[in-house]
Amino acid sequence: MPRKSTDERRQEIIQGLLEAMSEHGYAKASIKKIADAAGITPGLIHYHFDSKQAILLALVDELVTPQVAALEELARTADSPTAALMAMIDHLLAMGDAAQPDAVAAWVSVGAEAIREPDIAAAYSESLARLLGLFSDVITDGQQAGEFSTGDLNAHACAAALVAIMEGYFTIAASAREHIPPGSAAPATRRMARGLLDLPAE
Template identity: 45%
Template sequence: MPRPSNTEARREQIVAGLLKAMAERGYEGASVAEIARAAGLSAGLVHYHFEDKQEILLTLVRSLASRARQRFATRASKLAADDARGRVEAFVDAFLATGPDADVAAVAGWVTISAEAIRQPEVRVAYEEVVRADLEHLEALVAAVVGKRRARPLAAGLFAAIQGYFVLSASAPGLVPPGSAAGTVKRMAAGLLDAATLSPSDREVS
């Protein structure tokens, strides 16, 4: 696998700096100087690689989405080809599970991004693009269990639960028992899928 270029590595370093700075000071307080400090670089290097702070944030949106999708791919690769329910659980785990690849900073960052999506049209476009793609992915996973007709509302409900846990864990962490999010949403998913699963004679052709 080729090594990333110096430019790519620097950009990733700066994006990670924004994530760290936002965790400490929020987006408004994450000035270019603070991002540079968190990244261990000079402010001049930050300006060299990015036009402004918003461009770094937009890059962070794509980076966080890619990290969650990679966690799903890793989990899904360990499942049998016909384990449709396992893939729904793997999706939930990819976003909410604790463990060696848990991404606590990413959760807090995603909540900040969702808030900025309300304020900044450019961020809203990037945020909606990521959310739409992830929701469509979850809908396809759910459809493999219950059929296409019933998949959309179930997927939307599960995705909303995931996003709700993001907000709670970032804004009021004491309200969420540690390590409970993934297990709770997976149990919700199991109940919803059981209730929606059609009998073989009624199942629509997907």
């Protein structure tokens, strides 16, 4: 007679890691702290996950999937590639601006952890690939529609540049938010995207 379903428990544990990580970083987010944040006991963590790293991998998916879905939806419902791109930028930068500080901090920790853990690196890389693919598609659409021109750069390089901006804003937002004038990230990024893609000024 299960007190809670496996899926629910896994969700709680993942959220516990998110909470612990945003406060202490991954290395110091101990199983005990994760368990406390999830409102369960330490022993139960390893019943639902093989290892601490497995929770992190699940968290990466948890962080990325809804964003990708939201961006896809934005791209699909936009009137034009330009409108789609601007909507995507606004959506992503809103996160860094303040909307989900825990998720942003956790994401930065994931990027750092990826330096030394191949499994995390793979998940991180795949997550970036998903984002890159979305931007790449929109840029290709815009090129074919004659809205965008990318000079010597291909669509992939331009997509990487846009993802880099997002990553950069997230990094600074996580550790030195005071250096980002509130509300400036999205407009600045839109201006930069216009330069990148040869769009006329707004």
